[in-house]
Amino acid sequence: MIWIALVLLLFILQMAFVIFSEYQRPNKTVVWLIVLYIFPIIGFLLYLFLAKEYMCSPAPSQEQNREWNRIKADLMERCRQRIRKNHHGETIGQDDDLHALLSGIPVAPITACNETMVFSEGEGAFEAMLSSIAASEHHIHIEFYIIRDDRLGTRFEQLLIRKAQEGVHVRLLFDGIGSRQLGKTFLKRLRDAGVETGCFFPLLASFMNKRINYRNHRKIVVVDGKTGFFGGLNIGDEYLGEDPKLGYWRDTHFSIKGDAVLWLQFTFLTDWHRVTGQIIADSAYYPIQESQGKELVQVVKSGPDETMLEIIFSLIVTAKKRILIETPYFILEPGVFLALKTAILRGVDVHVIIPGVPDKHLVYTATLSYVQELLRAGVRFYSYQKGFIHAKVIISDDLAFSGSANMDIRSFCNQFEINALFYDGKVVNRLVDDFYRDLGESEEILQSKFEKRNALQKMQVVFARLLSPLF
CATH class of the missing domain: 1.10.1200 (Non-ribosomal Peptide Synthetase Peptidyl Carrier Protein; Chain A)
Structure with a gap:
């Protein structure tokens, strides 16, 4: 006893x-x-x-904090001056309260004079990245969640080695869990050529420090501080549609020039400091931007210590006409879940595209539980049939929010992400066109589908839903 x-x-x-x-x-x-x-x-x-709460370790010293705050303050002042000069008196956003919130984000100012190109699949995006890297003269900064030692990874590797040998400063960051299959030989070849590398949360150290649940999910390329790339793509052949199980890979990625690049750079260099302890503050890494574009863009970084939930929630609750969402994973925080249900009650059209072919069955099963409940509320869901949809896009009336963050609790709370708010009509319209093209290649999910499930399938959904806050 x-x-x-x-x-x-x-x-x-x-x-x-x-x-x-x-x-x-x-x-x-x-x-x-x-x-x-x-x-x-x-x-x-x-x-x-x-479940351990994230804590930055080692914590930056007071001197390091002062240096980063100085850099940030300088960049914010430069961005404010360009806004005043080029967009004086313009109304930004669809709602005064939303405008006040977005303008008041302390580490994500609205930037001016940007030019954005949208890529809807991997081939064009990777060719643009490789072309920009090949033309680099001063530095190349690359940060990805997943880097594979395959055909595409080899193309990047060989080009980075060549540029490093030419005297270009090349720095590469990768996530220890996402890139856990990346071999030591691949990294040795880079280092031997002069490429500096850093691993964000190495697998063994993350396990010992109880950080195994945290990821750096960002995908960033910055070339000479003047051209940036970000979005949903990682470096691997499957992102070119070469995975036999998933087939065609539909994603959303961006190239950008203008003041927004300064904040992609700032994000990379703060991550580099977090991994290596180095502070790179040389003004050559924050050059005066030459772009004369007209777009307003707001780069938003997030992580376990600074979430983007407030922005996503605000975009939903202020929408008046439409909310269009594309996401590979749909695991909602309670506030966002309620905001979507409330949007329907206000008469907003809400359409969501999710994969028809899942890559993670437990997460997909949990997704279906949210789908079922929101179908009853009036949200319309569609399953993408052409291949695997990895795009992460939220369109709220005339604003768009896209980048590396999925519509799930892991991206909301546990991962380091990089997104951007797009205010320009051309960029938003392009994303809207992509959405409706995807809609034409999707099947609507009807409530009757859930009524045909057997008892075992229903139990799986219940179990997955219970565990969903941990995904």
């Missing part, structure tokens, strides 16, 4: 520990209690290694 009492006491202590640690996040508290109930010991170990 004493052993039963001790086991019961241990179980109660584990539950109490989770409750007191997670009381500010009740939705996750419930999930972890369920995991503990099903897997009493293993569940607690999983909690210790996966």
Whole structure:
């Protein structure tokens, strides 16, 4: 009997520990209690290694913070001057309250004089990146969640080696979990040629430091501080549609020139400092932008310590006519879920495109649980049939928000992401055209589909939904 009492006491202590640690996040508290109930010991170990709150380590010194604040203040002042000079008196956005929120984001100013090109698939985007890298004269900064040592990865590798040998400063960042299959030989060849590399959250160190649940999901290329690329693509042959299981790969990626590039650069260099400890503050990395474009763009970076939830929520609750969403994963935070239901009640048309062919079955099953509930509310969902849709786009009336962030809790809370708000009609219209082209290659998901599921499928959806706050 004493052993039963001790086991019961241990179980109660584990539950109490989770409750007191997670009381500010009740939705996750419930999930972890369920995991503990099903897997009493293993569940607690999983909690210790996966649920730790993110803390920057090592924390920047006061001197380092002052240096970054100086750089940021200088960039913000430069952007404000260009806004005043080129867009004086213009109204930005669709709602005064939304405009006040977006303009007030302290680390993401609205930038002027931008020129954006939208890519809807990998081939054109990668050719543009490789062409820009080949023409570089001073530096190349590359940051991706996934880099593979395959045919496409080899093209990047060989070009970076050549540019480094020409005397161009080349720096490469990759995520330790996303790029866990990237071999040491690949990196050695780069380093031997003079390419500087850094791993964001190495796999073993992340496990030991209890950071295994955090990722750097950003995809950034900056060339000479004047041309930037960002969006949903990683470096791998599957992003060219060469995965036999997923087939055609539909994505959204951007190239950009103008003041927005300064903030892509700032994001990369702060990540570089986080990984290597180096502060690169030379003005050559923040050149005067030569672009004479007319677009207003707002680059928004986020992570475990600064989310973009407020922006996504605000775009939904201020929409008056339409909300168009494309996302490979659809796992919603409660506030965003409620905002979408409320938008329907206000008479807003809400259309969402998700994959017809999933790449992660558990996440897709959880997605279907949100789909089912929102179908009842009046949201219209479509499954993409041409291949795999990896595009991450939110269109709210005449604004568009796109980049690396998925419409899921992991992107909202646990991953380092980079997105941008587009205010220009040409860019927004292009994304709208892409959306409706994708809609033509999709099948509408009807409520009757869910009524035909058997008991096992229904149980899988329930289980996946319960675990969804951890995805």
